[in-house]
Amino acid sequence: MSASRLTRRRAITLAGAGVAGVAGVAAGAGALVGDSRGPAAASDHPAGAVPFFGEHQAGIVTPAQDRLHFVAFDVITKDRARLVEMLEEWSAAAARMTAGRDAGVLGAVGGMPEAPPDDTGEALGLPPSQLTLTVGFGPTLFRDADGRDRFGIADRRPAALAELPKFPGDALQAPISGGDLCVQACANDPQVAVHAIRNLARIGMGVVSVRWSQLGFGRTSSTSRDQATARNLFGFKDGTANLKAEETDRLRDQLWVQPGDGPDWMTGGSYLVTRKIRMLVETWDRTSLAEQEEIVGRTKGSGAPLGRSKEFDEPDFAARGDDGKPLIPEHAHVALAHPSRNNGAHLLRRGYNFVDGSDGLGRLDAGLFFIAYQRDPRRQFVPIQTQLARHDVMNEYLRHVSSGLFACPPGVRDGGDHWGRALFG
Amino acid sequence: MRTTRFFALAAAGVLATAGVTACSDSTKDEAGAAGGPIVVKATDTACEVGTTDLGAGTANFKITNSGAKVTEFYVYASGDRVMGEVENIAPGLSRELHVELPAGTYETACKPGMSGKGIRGALKVSGSAQPLTADAALAGATDNYQRYVKSQTDALLEKTEEFVGAVKAGDVAKAKTLYPVARTYWERIEPVAEIFGDLDPKIDGREEVIEEGMEFTGFHRIEKDLWQSGDVSKDGPIADRLLVDVKEIVAKANAEKLSPLQLANGAKELLDEVASGKITGEEDRYSHTDLWDFAANLEGSKAALSALRPALEQRSPELVKQLVTEFANVEAQLGKHRDGDGWKLHTALSKAELKELSDGINALAEPISKVAAVVAK
Numbered sequence: 001m002s003a004s005r006l007t008r009r010r011a012i013t014l015a016g017a018g019v020a021g022v023a024g025v026a027a028g029a030g031a032l033v034g035d036s037r038g039p040a041a042a043s044d045h046p047a048g049a050v051p052f053f054g055e056h057q058a059g060i061v062t063p064a065q066d067r068l069h070f071v072a073f074d075v076i077t078k079d080r081a082r083l084v085e086m087l088e089e090w091s092a093a094a095a096r097m098t099a100g101r102d103a104g105v106l107g108a109v110g111g112m113p114e115a116p117p118d119d120t121g122e123a124l125g126l127p128p129s130q131l132t133l134t135v136g137f138g139p140t141l142f143r144d145a146d147g148r149d150r151f152g153i154a155d156r157r158p159a160a161l162a163e164l165p166k167f168p169g170d171a172l173q174a175p176i177s178g179g180d181l182c183v184q185a186c187a188n189d190p191q192v193a194v195h196a197i198r199n200l201a202r203i204g205m206g207v208v209s210v211r212w213s214q215l216g217f218g219r220t221s222s223t224s225r226d227q228a229t230a231r232n233l234f235g236f237k238d239g240t241a242n243l244k245a246e247e248t249d250r251l252r253d254q255l256w257v258q259p260g261d262g263p264d265w266m267t268g269g270s271y272l273v274t275r276k277i278r279m280l281v282e283t284w285d286r287t288s289l290a291e292q293e294e295i296v297g298r299t300k301g302s303g304a305p306l307g308r309s310k311e312f313d314e315p316d317f318a319a320r321g322d323d324g325k326p327l328i329p330e331h332a333h334v335a336l337a338h339p340s341r342n343n344g345a346h347l348l349r350r351g352y353n354f355v356d357g358s359d360g361l362g363r364l365d366a367g368l369f370f371i372a373y374q375r376d377p378r379r380q381f382v383p384i385q386t387q388l389a390r391h392d393v394m395n396e397y398l399r400h401v402s403s404g405l406f407a408c409p410p411g412v413r414d415g416g417d418h419w420g421r422a423l424f425g
Numbered sequence: 426m427r428t429t430r431f432f433a434l435a436a437a438g439v440l441a442t443a444g445v446t447a448c449s450d451s452t453k454d455e456a457g458a459a460g461g462p463i464v465v466k467a468t469d470t471a472c473e474v475g476t477t478d479l480g481a482g483t484a485n486f487k488i489t490n491s492g493a494k495v496t497e498f499y500v501y502a503s504g505d506r507v508m509g510e511v512e513n514i515a516p517g518l519s520r521e522l523h524v525e526l527p528a529g530t531y532e533t534a535c536k537p538g539m540s541g542k543g544i545r546g547a548l549k550v551s552g553s554a555q556p557l558t559a560d561a562a563l564a565g566a567t568d569n570y571q572r573y574v575k576s577q578t579d580a581l582l583e584k585t586e587e588f589v590g591a592v593k594a595g596d597v598a599k600a601k602t603l604y605p606v607a608r609t610y611w612e613r614i615e616p617v618a619e620i621f622g623d624l625d626p627k628i629d630g631r632e633e634v635i636e637e638g639m640e641f642t643g644f645h646r647i648e649k650d651l652w653q654s655g656d657v658s659k660d661g662p663i664a665d666r667l668l669v670d671v672k673e674i675v676a677k678a679n680a681e682k683l684s685p686l687q688l689a690n691g692a693k694e695l696l697d698e699v700a701s702g703k704i705t706g707e708e709d710r711y712s713h714t715d716l717w718d719f720a721a722n723l724e725g726s727k728a729a730l731s732a733l734r735p736a737l738e739q740r741s742p743e744l745v746k747q748l749v750t751e752f753a754n755v756e757a758q759l760g761k762h763r764d765g766d767g768w769k770l771h772t773a774l775s776k777a778e779l780k781e782l783s784d785g786i787n788a789l790a791e792p793i794s795k796v797a798a799v800v801a802k
Binding site: 076111112114115116202205206207209 | 783787790791795798800802
């Protein structure tokens with residue numbers, strides 16, 4: 001009895017401070033309140049915690065988790081101070097949630113009975129599940145459609161954050177594209193990812209408004225050599241040749257923004273491209289195995305490049321069959337996307353499968369939520385996608401319905417730092 | 426144990442001595458601090474206030490609108506903080522405003538046409554009145570809101586009688602005009618009405634919430650006939666029944682005194698009503714007059730918070746500031762959709778316009794959801 005009264009009293013004092021809008025309280029006071037979701041396990045355990053603070057944001061080279069909740073926001077306030085305050089509050093909440101704690105200081109059940117809890121509660125009792133939260137800033141945060149400098153940061157917009165060109169065949173839907181801010185939540189438990197996004201959206205009410213969001217399952221890439229390659233909804237291994245966390249030199253060249261690349265606030269960050277790609281799975285499923293493999297350029301079973309025997313064998317584009325034709329057709333997906341055809345450009349992909357139910361015609365509303373990080377989209381995603389959009393035979397089975405481009409700043413260093421500090425500072 | 430904790434907290438609250446002055450006795454304020462109503466003569470171009478120098482305490486303004494436009498009267502503290510307001514004063518009518526004013530400088534404003542900054546005048550309040558403890562401020566809130574409920578239920582009864590009359594006379598056009606007007610008064614005080622479980626669905630139930638064996642009656646039943654078939658010839662008994670139910674709820678509502686916590690929660694629930702039923706157009710699915718209800722819910726929410734304002738000012742001025750900002754934001758957003766004296770139809774708004782309103786309501790409802798805890802502190 002006395003223990004619970006003590007907790008309650010402390011909770012009320014903290015609630016009073018919270019009303020005054022002191023965001024900093026969240027980080028400091030966290031230690032006072034018991035961890036309601038149990039201690040974090042080792043970071044390599046699927047249920048464990050991934051460190052939030054660091055040089056780079058977590059959720060980029062972090063071994064791809066199984067589940068995704070991605071959300072894009074519009075900023076609806078004109079008040080720069082409110083936006084920065086929200087980013088501070090988000091960072092404090094993210095540090096807590098990625099450690100497996102509640103979003104707020106009081107928690108889902110620690111506050112006053114008369115007040116709505118500062119955590120929504122659906123993750124109570126769940127472990128951190130390797131939750132990572134990764135934030136990005138869209139081009140429209142810097143200037144709106146009318147060219148207005150919205151928050152006095154237009155001159156800090158990196159040249160690499162240039163709007164993507166319209167690719168042939170794009171069927172983009174504006175309401176599910178773009179956004180001023182994005183948050184990528186990845187976790188091994190969908191409930192943990194959804195909980196994180198829901199709480200950030202709530203903290204942001206009045207400052208940001210959810211523009212669109214996407215749930216994903218079944219990672220379609222591996223970002224570490226320890227991970228087996230997963231399959232996409234076409235049934236093929238995806239991400240065999242992906243950039244991996246272990247390739248430090250290549251990550252420096254291809255993934256992380258380097259000093260001198262653009263404005264300093266992006267150094268150590270990365271550019272994120274998202275594409276929602278609807279897959280017409282019913283027609284794909286009626287395609288012969290041989291044709292499917294020719295379209296992809298790999299065998300469906302092992303994932304080996306056509307003409308080779310093991311998954312990680314290098315594709316041999318010169319190899320020809322008995323009929324004199326290339327074993328990997330010139331317009332196969334793997335050929336068009338290969339670095340050798342794109343000035344050595346690589347991407348770090350960490351996309352997810354999605355199924356948004358059915359489309360009313362009895363077809364699965366399904367596909368790939370493509371996510372790619374890179375040092376400069378103008379030299380990486382844009383040329384690769386241009387090739388694919390023009391020539392990829394797979395396009396017959398694909399529709400690009402949403403597109404997003406975001407500048408993901410470097411990592412949050414410690415409790416005194418927050419997302420966007422260098423940009424707005 | 427809840428009660429024990431509550432008392433302990435109330436005692437703590439007294440330590441935070443109140444700076445706000447007011448009169449806690451609701452029966453006495455007819456006289457007002459200055460000894461009688463301050464006469465305000467409002468026209469379309471002028472706003473003459475009887476005196477611009479007052480003693481601290483409860484001021485009682487009597488506003489007479491001799492202009493041609495519907496007007497409003499406000500008393501603002503610095504930064505356009507609303508101390509008191511009367512809305513919808515029709516041409517030729519008089520309305521009273523009781524407002525508690527501690528010493529300070531204020532502005533009065535008439536708003537002919539109910540828009541813009543209005544015709545402003547200075548108001549000085551000096552001296553001091555009995556300081557209140559935190560609890561008296563809450564008691565005052567209850568009294569204050571009770572007066573609001575009285576004014577709204579009077580109008581609800583009057584407008585429902587007119588509506589019922591038009592339905593029974595088969596005057597479809599007139600009934601359609603009166604439908605959103607009568608509902609306005611209902612929607613402003615809906616959380617009070619919801620206390621009386623079985624009456625709310627009888628008066629305001631929608632077709633899908635009516636249980637097996639229960640009859641579909643009330644506003645929405647008549648709404649359906651008015652807009653769908655245009656035939657209300659068989660609705661006489663339904664209309665009579667509506668009036669009986671409204672009379673009953675009016676009597677009950679005036680006998681009920683809401684606790685400050687109920688007030689705080691009522692203010693939030695009104696916005697939840699907007700967020701769940703009005704934004705989507707579910708509520709008035711035949712007439713599409715949802716924006717009338719939206720505006721009324723917003724006004725009702727504001728009235729409940731205005732009643733709590735003296736207590737909130739003492740306990741959390743930051744929160745009050747946030748509420749004032751967000752109310753102004755939603756009012757500005759909603760203001761874009763005015764249509765004459767009323768509101769555009771829900772169907773006339775684009776998806777982007779509805780999303781803007783939804784964002785505004787969310788931005789307001791977040792701080793409002795914190796009010797109950799501040800009141801309970």
